[in-house]
Amino acid sequence: MKHLLLVVSFFCMSETIIAQSNLAQRLFDAHDLFREKSVNVRREFKHRHLVPLIERLKTSPNFAVSEAGKSFEGRGIYQIKYGKGAPPVLLWSQMHGDEATATMALLDIFNFLNASGDGFDDLRKKLLEKSTLYFVPMLNPDGVERWQRRTAQEIDMNRDAVRLQCPESKLLKNLQQTLKPLVGFNLHDQSPRYSVGNTKEVAAISFLATAYNEERTINSVRERAMQLIVGMNRDLQKYIPNQVARYSDEFEPRAFGDNIAKWGTSLVLIESGGYKNDPEKQYLRKMNFIAILTALEAIADGTYTRQNRNDYEKIPQNEKNHFDLIIRNARTELNGVSYTVDVAINRNESNNADATGFSYRSSVEDFGDLSVFYGIEEIDAQGAQLLDPKSGKPVVLKLGDRANFELRSDKKNWKVDNGFLKN
Incomplete structure (x- = not known):
């Protein structure tokens, strides 16, 4: 039964x-x-x-x-x-x-x-x-x-x-x-x-x-x-x-x-x-x-x-393991010392005046070894140098800064404009 x-x-x-x-x-x-x-x-x-x-x-x-x-x-x-x-x-x-x-x-x-x-x-x-x-x-x-x-x-x-x-x-x-x-x-x-x-x-x-x-x-x-x-x-x-x-x-x-x-x-x-x-x-x-x-x-x-x-x-x-964009294996330097970092970037929505539209404001959220995190979008920079697009000098990364920089290498160049990746 x-x-x-x-x-x-x-x-x-x-x-x-x-x-x-x-x-x-x-x-x-x-x-x-x-x-x-x-x-x-x-x-x-x-x-x-x-x-x-x-x-x-x-x-x-x-x-x-x-x-x-x-x-x-x-x-x-x-x-x-x-x-x-x-x-x-x-x-x-x-x-x-x-x-x-x-x-x-x-x-x-x-x-x-x-x-x-x-x-x-x-x-x-x-x-x-x-x-x-x-x-x-x-x-x-x-x-x-x-x-x-x-x-x-x-x-x-x-x-x-x-x-x-x-x-x-x-x-x-x-x-x-x-x-x-x-x-x-x-x-x-x-x-x-x-x-x-x-x-x-x-x-x-x-x-x-x-x-x-x-x-x-x-x-x-x-x-x-x-x-x-x-x-x-x-x-x-x-x-x-x-x-x-x-x-x-x-x-x-x-x-x-x-x-x-x-x-x-x-x-x-x-x-x-x-x-x-x-x-x-x-x-x-x-x-x-x-x-x-x-x-x-x-x-x-x-x-x-x-x-x-x-x-x-x-x-x-x-x-909470995701960022909008992760750039892996980029090179930067400080005080003449070069090192490898992953860079995590988020694109945050900012309301317009009447809250019917928005614009993006990017932010550097983290950098260093980010191997335990995921990017909704990811690239492997393969050692490309992080450079300031205006001065051409190495970027000094700071948390909260806008993500505006270039990635340059012998193999490939990228541009990051307000947190958006552009080839």
Whole structure:
């Protein structure tokens, strides 16, 4: 009898994995049909652009749109409700104003939920009847306006879950306390320089089932988040293989994720990191679209319970082993002494006046033996000399300096202009 139960369990698990994989592939193939075409550039999308997109949902009988509250500067923060069943699920994006990837993905999901006759109606019906979804896109619109992490009060809202000094923080806690969602999705962006464990792969997406105490205890609430992440990770591996990581679960007593888990809601953190040739994170927007919708289906039909939570621990942790550019084996000198160094350079974004665009400011982050680090872009200078492009003299490296220099050798010459490599 025990053997029979194991066989049945195996087949149920296999059918679940196949079904989820098929849905992920169908969503991947169809994403462009639902992609909100008016949004392509992260910084250019402000609260004033969000409002008409939310207002148009009011014409659909499947959505209930309301103003959940206002930001410190009086901008409306919207709640979009979809569905009429149990369990309730709460999703919010851009609590950090300069983290827009998931907001774009939520707009695509609204278009998806509002469509019909395209082969996905069974999924929409399931979500409509077997769950109630509450979306809060752009939770920090004042920060979005400035393209900054913090609120208008210069407070990091994700460290304000206890003191609740921001109106946006009070709003989020009130939603959790009144809606009592089974699952919450805390949607963020992270640095594009995180590594997947100690590997050369950049973390495109990172997940976290947040801890609710210092001991990082696993109860049923946290286990549910782990099981959901196991399913999402499996789906995304096909599209970003070996580029999914696990965010540190160190307990942060001031953070919303940790406290919401403590208050009884399974908290899934999704961090959009870096992907090659995707500076506006449009491919990662697509990954969010797939991951969120497949997870919502698993919540609606309960199939997440078939996932093995131990597989969560197998996801490599985020590490900080990447720089934008590493120049290896360059030669420089000081006081007439020549020596070999690797040079690590980052290109940091600096907002323009109205925070709708940016320019890069490069910085020398480290130099010396950097053999344990990776560059998103790398070159082997093969002993080429680091020279000042104006004087032609050897560069005296200093941390924090702009990366403007030439590399000259008998074999090849390069130029580094504001951190960008040019042949």
